[in-house]
Amino acid sequence: MSRAVQVIEVGPRDGLQNEKNPLSTDFKLGLIQRLESCGFPEVEVTSMVHPKWVPQLADAADLLERLQSLPQSGRRTVLVPNSKGLERAVAAGAKRVAVFIAASESFSQKNTNRSIEESLEQTGAVVERALELGLSVRGYLSTVFVCPFEGNIQPATAAHLTKRLLAMGCDQVSLGDTIGAAVPEDIDNLMNELEGVSPDQLALHLHDTYGTALANVTRGLARGIRAFDSSVGGAGGCPYAPGATGNLATEDLLYMLDRGGWEHGIERESVLKAAHYLEQGLGRKASSHLMAIHRSKVATS
Ligand code: HMG
Numbered sequence: 001m002s003r004a005v006q007v008i009e010v011g012p013r014d015g016l017q018n019e020k021n022p023l024s025t026d027f028k029l030g031l032i033q034r035l036e037s038c039g040f041p042e043v044e045v046t047s048m049v050h051p052k053w054v055p056q057l058a059d060a061a062d063l064l065e066r067l068q069s070l071p072q073s074g075r076r077t078v079l080v081p082n083s084k085g086l087e088r089a090v091a092a093g094a095k096r097v098a099v100f101i102a103a104s105e106s107f108s109q110k111n112t113n114r115s116i117e118e119s120l121e122q123t124g125a126v127v128e129r130a131l132e133l134g135l136s137v138r139g140y141l142s143t144v145f146v147c148p149f150e151g152n153i154q155p156a157t158a159a160h161l162t163k164r165l166l167a168m169g170c171d172q173v174s175l176g177d178t179i180g181a182a183v184p185e186d187i188d189n190l191m192n193e194l195e196g197v198s199p200d201q202l203a204l205h206l207h208d209t210y211g212t213a214l215a216n217v218t219r220g221l222a223r224g225i226r227a228f229d230s231s232v233g234g235a236g237g238c239p240y241a242p243g244a245t246g247n248l249a250t251e252d253l254l255y256m257l258d259r260g261g262w263e264h265g266i267e268r269e270s271v272l273k274a275a276h277y278l279e280q281g282l283g284r285k286a287s288s289h290l291m292a293i294h295r296s297k298v299a300t301s
C-alpha cells in the first residue's frame with residue numbers, strides 16, 4: 001500500500017483569518033514564499049470573502065496579483081464563498097479555488113449568512129462556473145463532527161453533504177473539524193457512513209482545540225485517507241466559530257508522518273524556519289510541540 005501522503009498548507013488563509021492584528025501584504029507574501037520553498041503540493045494562499053467579514057484578508061486581490069510574478073512550486077488555492085468571490089479570484093489570477101459549506105444549519109448562517117440548502121445551490125453554481133473556466137475546485141465541509149451552536153452532527157448528514165460536494169465536481173472534499181472537538185471514533189463513524197466514497201477524494205482539516213488532531217490523523221490514515229490540511233506554527237481558527245483554536249500544526253504533523261515512514265516530500269526544517277518567521281510577524285510564540293522543542297534546543301546550544 002502506498003505510503004504517499006499529501007500535506008496541504010492552509011496557514012496563509014486559515015492561520016491568518018482570525019488574527020487580531022492584520023499582517024501586511026509584504027509579510028504574507030514572505031510567508032507564502034517560505035512555505036512554497038518547503039515543497040508543499042498545495043498552499044491555500046488567501047480567501048476572497050467579504051472584506052468586512054474577514055478584514056484580515058482584505059488584501060486578497062492585491063496579494064494574489066503580486067504572487068503571479070513570484071516563483072511558484074505546487075498549487076495555490078484561494079477560498080471563495082460565492083460567485084462574487086470566484087469572479088474576484090479569477091480576475092486576480094487564481095487557477096484553483098476552494099468552496100465551503102457546513103453540515104450545521106446554525107454555523108452555515110453565522111459563517112455565510114445563508115442556509116445549507118442555499119449554500120448548496122450557490123456553491124453548485126460556483127463550482128460549475130469555475131470548472132467551465134478551467135479551474136480546479138476543492139470543497140470544504142465544515143462542522144462535520146461538532147457544531148459550536150448545535151453540538152453533535154449526525155454522521156449521515158455530513159456524509160450526504162460530502163457526496164453532494166463531490167457530485168458538483170469538487171476533486172477533493174476536506175472534512176472540517178472546525179472547533180477541533182473530534183476524537184478517533186468520530187472519524188470512524190463518519191467513514192462508515194462514507195462507504196462507497198474513495199478515501200482518495202477526502203482530506204481531513206483538523207483544528208486542535210482538545211489536542212486530538214494527531215490521534216484523528218492516525219485514525220484517518222488507518223481508514224485510507226491520504227490528504228491532511230495543517231497550518232504552520234499551529235495558527236488558525238474561524239472568526240465565526242466560537243471556541244475554535246488553531247489548526248493542527250504542520251511541523252507536528254510532519255514529525256509524526258516522518259517517524260512513521262510516510263512520504264510527503266516536504267522539508268521539515270524549512271517549515272520550522274517559516275514558523276519562526278510567522279512568530280516574528282505575530283509577535284508571539286507558535287503553539288506547536290516542534291517549535292517548543294526547537295526553542296529549547298536553541299536556548300541550550
Ligand atoms: P452577505 O452580506 O450575505 O452577502 O455575505 P450578499 O450576497 O448579501 O452581498 C452583500 C454585499 O457584499 C454586496 O455588495 C456584494 O457585492 C458584497 P453591495 O451590493 O451591498 O455593495 N459581496 C462581496 N464582496 C466581496 N467579496 C465577496 C462578496 N460577496 C458578496 N466574496 C458572504 C455573504 C458569504 C460574502 C459573507 O458571509 C462572507 O464573506 N463570509 C465568509 C466568512 C469566512 O470567511 N469565514 C471563514 C472561512 S470558512 C472556515 O474557516 C472553515 C474552514 O477552515 C474549514 C473548517 O475549519 O471547518 C474552511
Ligand code: MG
Nearest residue numbers: 014176178238
Ligand atoms: Mg479551518
